[in-house]
Amino acid sequence: MNKRLIPLIAFLLLAAFFAKGLFLNPREVPSPFIGKPAPAFRLPEVGNPVKTFGPEEMRGQVWMLNVWAPWCVSCRQEHGVLMQLQAQGVKLVGLNWKDKDREAAALLARLGSPYLSTVEDLDGRVGIDYGVTGTPETFVIDKSGIIRFKQTGPITEEVWKEKLEPMLKELAR
């Protein structure tokens, strides 16, 4: 074979990969938890540690577990959208992740809480069970307690309109 064809062949191979790459999204890291039952936990509620919450209480309902923290800037950004969702009747449970300074209760009192319940995962153990890599992350959990979707990063209006809202409608049927 003519060795001067090697650069051309190498380039065409590369181009084939690029073509394939156009239809992949490098940002979407699939969670291995999708399609699996939401890991069980029982944690005290923020501001009212006597009361506890576990995901089995939501059985029969479509809900979202929102992992957040008071020190997280994008969670603050997301907060406004979550408040609107709550007003629309979306069932949100907050997992207050690694809040070492215990600021969550004061913050929610000031800004308003979009959650049915917010629980405290002080040492981040439950976060590990859910494979949380950072905040905010939101898990969509269906009526039978199966994780159906994971949103990494804040829920913006676009994300809600394009991904979450249709999915929640579908699951609620």
Place this chain on the structure above:
Amino acid sequence: MIPELGHFALILALLLALVQSTLPLIGAQTGNARFLAVARPAARAQFLFVCLAYACLVTAFLQNDFSVRNVAMNSFSQLPAVYRFTASWGSHEGSMLLWTLILAFWTMAVSVLSRRLPEDMAARVIGIMGLVSVGFLAFLIFTSNPFDRLLPAPMDGRDLNPLLQDPGMVLHPPMLYMGYVGFSGAFAFAIAALLSGKLDAAWARWSRPWTVVAWTFLTMGIALGSWWAYIELGWGGWWFWDPTENASFMPWLAGTALIHSLAVTEKRGAFKSWTVLLAITAFSLSLRGPFLVRSGVLSSVHAFATDPARGAFILGFLVVVIGGSLLLYALRAPTMLGSARFSAFSRESLLLVNNVVLVSALGSVLLGTLYPLFLDALGMGKISVGAPYFNAVFVPLMVPVLFLMAVGPLTRWKGASLPDMAVRLRLAFAVAVVAAVAVPLAAGEFKPWVSLGVGLAVWIVFGVALGFADRLKHGGTLFALPRGFWGMQLAHLSMAIGIVGIALVSGYESERNVKMAVGDTAQLAGYTFTFKGAEAYEGPNFHAARGHLVVTSKGGSEFVLRPEKRLYNAGGMPMTEAGINYGVLRDIYVAMGEEIEPQVWTIRLFYKPFIDWLWFAAGLMALGGALAASDRRYRIALKDKGAA
């Protein structure tokens, strides 16, 4: 009205580019002089209309015309005028228009400065650049029209990405694009030579200044980007091996190899087909840059517009341009065997090693950048390749290049004596070894990479000094030496300076993350930082908290740093502006974290020894490039050709 004018100007420019890319090439193949004569006027008219389009875009930005989608998405009424101007290339559409404008500018420059070239060569070069213009203009008009209207017009814009609101960002993209697009010159010359079958010393000589100029701009563009990241991102880092940084670094490596290979082709007539391949590679990598960034194939902090339709268009374009030129190379290159002979130890052989190693380094960066894509495309999982890979692979590859950098310029063409060279360089070697041991020990901690870096730097400095001594041996003055020689030596010297910076900052930087209330102090690297509080202030389009820190050195001298944490009004995106005290031997760098309680902040403190040597080296390197490109030889050579 003005945006429509701009749109119309773009369409006219596309038509002109079509003329520019067909008639001259046909004329050159068939010897039709009237077709050949179309090249220059078409190129200049195309430039004029792209200029007009760009002026229309800038006007829309300056006048806050939010009925233009591009303006509405990337500008804001409170944005200062200078950033409204730079916002014109802050978006995907705008940056592609800037790219097209610079391409038209380079073509126009070729049309003006090629009067001494043979008519068919000049026409081919302009025609090929016109082909590239056609691709970009069509891309703009069909997939990324910067003049699209948004009706009804919004009241206000979404603001320019705050990351881009920085003086470093004003110049970074144009410089980078001047470099990327500049390689289109070297590329067009190579393709023209393949088409005509005349791959000779004259071709190499014409290509050299264009290549060096492009490389110079790329050097400055990369350095500005690095400096910007250092100031703006608040982490004290200056290179992240981010896919987009790599996209600019790869053409730089190819361009560096090309400059050296062109020297051999011009002086000795060797490495011809290798040089052609490098010219194609350098420009291919430049073209691949926007594809990788804009198409969303790779995830990057820079990827601010992703759209598969655009990606598909660019990919098709890449296949035509790069695939076409590589096919031409495969068909034409074998007929041009080099005849020059050289021995195993000669300047040619050392430059060959330089090229092989630089291309291997380029390959390692390319592999690291694309590896996640390969795995993903093959369904083998999602991974990311980070700095540890690049540092482990790239840095050791650079060692032989740097070692030979001192030897190469001292070695004669065709053949030299290795024992003689060893004798000449033994003092340099001894001093380099001593410095490699002494400097890290004096710094307090022996680190092998620092030692190697310092040793290589001293070694290169000696090489440069011996090079000047050689040239002045038979009399003459320093300033009578050719600019090409000065340029090469300054570029090599700047590598030595840059290595010192990189080695020392990587080896001895230190940082602390502290929580500070008013009056608190923290210690780092012998400096005492006292937090005096933070005050709120209003910027033109943001509000900010500005910290006030007093830093006292061991010697008792005192200075104030004012790092900022900004919240931009549109979008509410937080940004850090680091407070930096620059110094020849070290930077003291402070960035504000979060306000935990009122007037209690987390603050990041950095001690960055010798980091400014890096930016200085980049500036010196660019100066070297400018000198080399302006060497009299190229101008005289052009004139001789014209007289003949």
